[in-house]
Amino acid sequence: MTHRSIHHAALLANPWNLPANASAHGPALDHHLLLNLWIALALLTLAHLILLIGILVRRRDAGPAPSAVWRIEYLPLAALAILFAALTVRAERLWADARYTGADPAALQVEVTGMQFAWYFHYPGSDATFGTTAPQFVAPGEGNPVGIDPTDPHSPDDFVTSELVLPANREVDLRLRAQDVIHGFSIPEMRLKQNAIPGQTVHIHFTPTIPGTYAILCTQLCGTGHFRMNANLRVLSPADFITWLASKQKAATP
Amino acid sequence: MAATITPIDSERDRKRRLEDHDHGSGRRPPNDKNDKRTGGGDDGDNWNNRPQGRRGPREKLGRYRLAIFFALAGDLMFFIAIVSAFFVSQASGRYDAYNNYINQWLPTTVPPILWLNTATLIISSATIEIARRRMFQETHAMEEWLGIGKPTSKRAIPWLTATIVLGLLFLTGQWLAWNQLHLQRVFMRTNPSSHFFFLITGVHAVHLFLGIAALMAALIGLYRSRQLENRQILVDCSAWYWHSMGIFWLFLFTLLAFFQ
Amino acid sequence: MTPQPGTPISNPSAIIPKRARRVFTTDHHTIGIQYLILALVSVIIGTTLSLHMRIHLSWPQLNIERILPGSYLAIMTVHGTIMLFFVLTTAPQSGFGNLILPAQIGARRMALPLINALSFWLTALALVILCSSAFTDAGSPLSGWTAYPPLSAVASAGPGQGLGLDLWLFSIAIFGIAATMSSINTLVTIIRFRCEGMTWDRLPLTVWGWFTAALLSILAFSVLLAALVLLFCDRHAGTSFFIPTGNLVNGVIHSTSHPGNGSPLLWLHLFWFFGHPEVYIAILPGMGLTSMILANFSRRRVFAYRTMITTTLLIGLLGILVWGHHMFVAGLSPFATSAFSISSIAIAIPASAKVISWLATTWRSRPHYTTPMLFALGFVSLFITGGLTGPILAQPILDQYLHNTFFVVAHFHLIMAMSGIFGLFAATYYWFPLITATTTKPGRLMSEALGRWHFWTTLIGAYATFIPMHLTGLAGEPRHYSQLAGIPNAAGQLIANLRPLNSFITHAAIFLACAQIFFLVNLVKSLKNGAVAPQNPWHATTLEWHPSLATNSTVAASNEKIAVYRSPCEYMGPEPESFLTQWDTDSPIHSNRE
Incomplete structure (x- = not known):
């Protein structure tokens, strides 16, 4: 009631x-x-x-x-x-x-990869440069779902998560990629939607403002598991984000 | 039973149109002298002054020509779509993992035999045009309509046959060109340019097969069909189709030879 | 049966058995009815599939997927393909086009009877091939009627993307060829077979609808065919038109052995160049018919007749310039997006002009509320409701939120599916006497009482089903989700909040489908026992009601010369009703109806 x-x-x-x-x-x-x-x-x-x-209302005549x-x-x-x-x-x-226009150069960079049926989020790590990715390195079983090239010097500090964690009030520049088929990257609470297309990298940028947990959906039909292809967006306060980043950084660097 | 459902079907009841001088062998056929006097009178577009059923000898021919025109307009869109895809593919590259711009378009060298094939197709257009014009020569058409032999059909048959032979020659030439490319290890799957080379020549060849089928139907029609008007329509429509395929080929060949 | 006296007996095809001749006929009236039967079968299949989807979404515990072969997405694909191609394209354009078009322009047949018959049988073949895909091992394809690659280009991308998708490709290719042939027939008939006096500005608006839709068909289906050929090569000839380099599907890297510049967006461009005109092909004949029916029962002229002709052509022209609005968030450049947005919103202008003319035609007319009139009014209402969300979706910044949500589903179901089907119902009730008349039997009318029940329940059902979808879409519910329960993460909560609304939508959809029982009962009853229709029962002015163009006219009448002397819908004066049909030579007929 x-x-x-x-x-x-x-x-x-x-x-x-x-x-x-x-x-x-x-x-x-x-x-x-x-x-x-x-x-x-x-x-x-x-x-x-x-x-x-x-x-x-009746007035039958010849019309206007x-x-x-x-x-x-x-x-x-x-x-x-x-x-x-x-x-x-x-x-x-x-x-x-x-x-x-593109994002502010100071914006936080995250690479988003869609695949049947999951989203992965690739952070560039402390050197602020993404390690290169290529399909032949993709090995989800070995903890490398997006195919980061292990020989690339920029790679070792990179880390990949299955939830998108962002600081509040800082612009973020997402690079959208798809591994297999077209996926739709959508966060209703962020009023955002953009397809990820295999063979292309599409940039979108936005600024989350309110900390909380939000749904990331797939909005482009991508196969049988389309309905369950989603992830969480966790927006943290800037201080919490630094803590989170440090813990991830530590885990990534041997 | 269909006939009783619509007794008004004018095609099936073979009603003689006496006003069109139909005495048993069809209406007065179109010929190359009544080009300017169509529409059953000297009216242009004045429908109010144009009695139904008397739309002149070119009425049926005009109808089928219009149909083939619309079909070819659609076909043109088909080729335009493929040619647009050609240019899009040619212009699009990508950045690889190491930020190098890569465009895998390797122009396919056109085998020289295609020049010969093109010449064959141009000649075949000339032969079919001769056959088409012979179907409409006034004196012969009138003779044939009155039942004095089949002079137009007889004079058109050799040229029609020649066109079929030339068409088959063209297709053989295309097949040889594909074989030559295969010997050079260029296959359809090799690279974007070869995708389009084989695709464009392939779909054009399919269209020519249809064209040859139409020419053969026209040839059979020349022997079998009893009404001169129908024979003329068969030859005329397949000729326009054939011409269009020739023009399409000239554009496609220019594209393949000079715009790779 | 014995042949009618006066029937030509010297039939060249007399060797062919009678029954076969009745089925494989080139008679346009029979072909029209065959098309309508095909569309009726298709719409029954399509509706069953949509109910199946709704029930599966709302009550997953019923395990309804055991009943029909294939997964939710396969059923969704077949539903979309059948409804769009085999119902909304076939029934108005080829079905009623064959039945009514020749008579409306004063002709006794279509221009190319053999092509006409061939095109029907190809359409039937296409339907059989499409349905057969459900009975392959992996079932029908799951990539929707839009079949975006690489999902549609790589067989391992999902169940049904192998043989199922190949069958889908063949079905659509054959359908496209058949639709093109049918359109050529329509165009040649309209251009060449207009009777004496039937000038272009005297053509009924229905004919203008058929004409514009046929022009669009010829342009659009050819491009679709080219796209299908490219997709087929990608699937079977090792090319990579749509498959990008390094495409990794199901653990296998595609298109590295034969690297290419393939781009999935190329398919989107080609497909939507076809796909957007396609939806106008579905709706334009209905728009024309609505204008004519509103004028007929309001006993008025169509307001701004020439503007209506212009807007029909303008909608057709703009329809081929707006395909990019399906791609606002699909990777189109933001500048191209702005351009397509402007051209898409521009369509609101001719569409609004049509609505204004409909409102002006009926304004304070106190029309006769017959069933066809009710359905035409329903068409106007649904067209307004579905149309007003069009400009919203045409704004890219809003599409960034609304794209592929149920808001879009609501939009196109209201304006295309529901308006389209209301147009078809109006046509069926209106022209039923002409559909049922044969040489031996008079035409019959459908029951008005059942018709009224059918109209009100269908209207309520349509609004109850599709209005709430706007709300679930605004709340963020995406399309193509095969279940709403058991979704992980924060998305689960977002979708779970919408379950009450979704359950309501399912109830409404079941109600909407049940309302069609009124129609089916009415159809079966009226075919045999409907009231015998008088000559020109609706006091219409257009030529299909001309006594010697009617199907049951005598042979003698069939030789009568048809001529037209005026524009359609010449209704004048209030009571007693007087009107001039297009074939009236001079003085108005005074009827004493009522």
């Missing part, structure tokens, strides 16, 4: 059912999304009202005169065109902010 009332209260506070946002770019995106949804709902209501009044085509057809159409143009401009500006 209490559970249900909590659910109802949540529905009132968040009628569109969006999950909480924990990223820096999220508030602007959410604002634009909600604006779009309310406009769509308003237009939906308006069009249905016109339709219902139109078919229920063809000469009224400018007033009835093109005027509302122009208004709609302006509305859609305005929304497009807003959306394109947000898109340009998110994607037209």
Whole structure:
């Protein structure tokens, strides 16, 4: 009973059912999304009202005169065109902010590799340079699921995790790769989604703001285990992150 | 039973169109002199002034030509898609693990025999055009329609046969070209450029097989079909198809020879 | 049966058994009905599969996957492929196109009967091949109707990606060839067979829908065929058009022995160049029919007729320029993404123009609420609801959140599947007399009472099923998940929160499917015992109701010259109703209906 009332209260506070946002770019995106949804709902209501009044209120005549085509057809159409143009401009500006430029050079670098059916996160270690990876070195049984070249001097301090751990309020630059088929890298709470494509490296960058544990999903059909291909994103406070990094570093360096 | 379901089906009831001077051997056939006077009168697009059923001798021919035109438009899109993929593949490289830019496109040298094949195909286009024009020569077409022998068909058969032979020669030439490449250890799977070389020549060859089938159907039609109009349509449509395959080949060959 | 008097007896194919002649006919009316039967069989299969998926998601403890062969994803692939190709492309374009199109332009047959028959039998063959994939060892492919490589290019990428996917490839290739042939037939018929006086601006909007859809088919299916050939070579000829170098699938490295520049994105470009026009092929005939039915029962002219023609063509043109909006987060360059976003939102303009014209046509008309009219109004409603989420998804920054969630599933099911199927229902109820009429039997009407029940339950079911999907999508639920329980990590909680809504969706989907029983009962009942339809029962103005173009017209009438003197939908004055059919020479007919 209490559970249900909590659910109802949540529905009132968040009628569109969006999950909480924990990223820096999220508030602007959410604002634009909600604006779009309310406009769509308003237009939906308006069009249905016109339709219902139109078919229920009697005044049978020959219909609107063809000469009224400018007033009835093109005027509302122009208004709609302006509305859609305005929304497009807003959306394109947000898109340009998110994607037209790369990450800050000081951003934390993590390489994300998708494979049937797991995500792996490759940290460059203390030398801040990724060891090279190649498919012939892939050996999940020997603890090398992403195929780091052991002969590369940059490799020894690298470490690979199965959960993504990030510090809050620092920009992160993800390099998305896929080993076998196309995967979709998505973190709903970070308002983020980008496909990982075999043979390519795609960069995306974002800044997590609120510490917590969030779901990383696969959103591109990748085979029978698609539904269970997910991982956790753990956002830590900067101090906690340094501790975590140090412990991983220690384990990696012999 | 189908016939009773729709007795209005005008194709099956073989109703004679007396207004089109059909006295048993089909309507007045199109010929090379009534090119400009189509549409059952001197009207252009004025449908209000154009009685149904009298759309001139070129009505049926025009219909089939339009159909083959749309089919070829679709086919053009098919080749455009493949050629776009060709350019995309050619331009795309990748960075390997050591950050070297790698583009594995190694241009496939076109075997010289392809020049000979191209010439064969151009000649075959000329022979099919001669066959096509002979089907429409006014005096012969009128004679044939009136039942005085089959002069148009007789005069077209040798040229049609020549086209079939040239087409087969072209395909043999293509097969030889593939063999030459195989001897040089160039196979379809060798590299991106050879993928496209074999793919493009292959799908074009499949189209030519269809073209040869159409020419053979036309040849059989010249012997078997009773209406001159149908014989003309068979030859005409396969000729347009053949011409298009020739033009497509010229573009594809230019692509393979000069744009690798 | 004895031949009708006046029937030509000298049939050249008299040697062929009668039964075979009835089945392998080149008669456009019979072929149209054959297409509709094929689509009906397909839609029953497709609906069963979708119910199977919903029940599997909501009640996994029932172990429903024992009933049908193949995994959830295989069933999803076949559901998508069947619904899109064999129902939404086949029924409006080839089914009703064959049945109604010739008569609407004043012709007595299609231009290329043999091609027409061949195209139907190829379509049937394609359906059989597709269904046969379910009975191979590993079942149907699981890569969805979009078949993205390398999942579709490497046989070891999953069960069903071997022989199952090969069968899928063949099926779609054959379907594409058949659809192209059918479209050529449609185009030639419209261009060459219009009767006297049937100028382009007098063509009914349904014909414009068929015309534009046929043009799109010819452009789109050829490109799909090219993509299928490339994929086939990747699978069997050792090429790497779509397989990148060093592709490691299931522990085996592909395409190192024959290195290539293969890019999976090339497939996405080629596929969506086909795929986006394809969805307009499915919906354009329905849009045209909706315009005509709204005008017919409102007893009005279609408002802004020329604008409606222009927007039909414009939607077709824009439809081939927007394929990139399926690839916003798929690795397309962000600048190309912006360009595709603008062209996609531009489609909202002609689509809105259509909606405004529909609203203006019915505005304060107090129309006759017949079943076809109800379904046309339902089409408008679903088109608005599904359409308004289109511009949202066309904005890349929002697609970055919504892509491949149930929000997208809701969007395309409302605007394409539900609108499309409402168009088909409207067509069936409206043209039923023409479908059922034969030379010996009169046409029949479907039951209006059952029709009304069918409409209201279907409308409620459609909204109840697909509106909540927007909410689960906004909450982040991705598509293509074969189970919602037992998901590890934080994702498990995210999806588990949505189980009540998902359970509601499943109930609604079952309700929606059950509502179709009204239709099936109505169909079976009315075929034999429906009310005998009068000549022109709906007081329509278009030529398919011309007495001597009707299927049951006499042989003598079949020689009558058909000519057209005016635009469709010339309704004038309130009561008594008066209207001019397209073939009326002058004075209006005064009817005393009601």
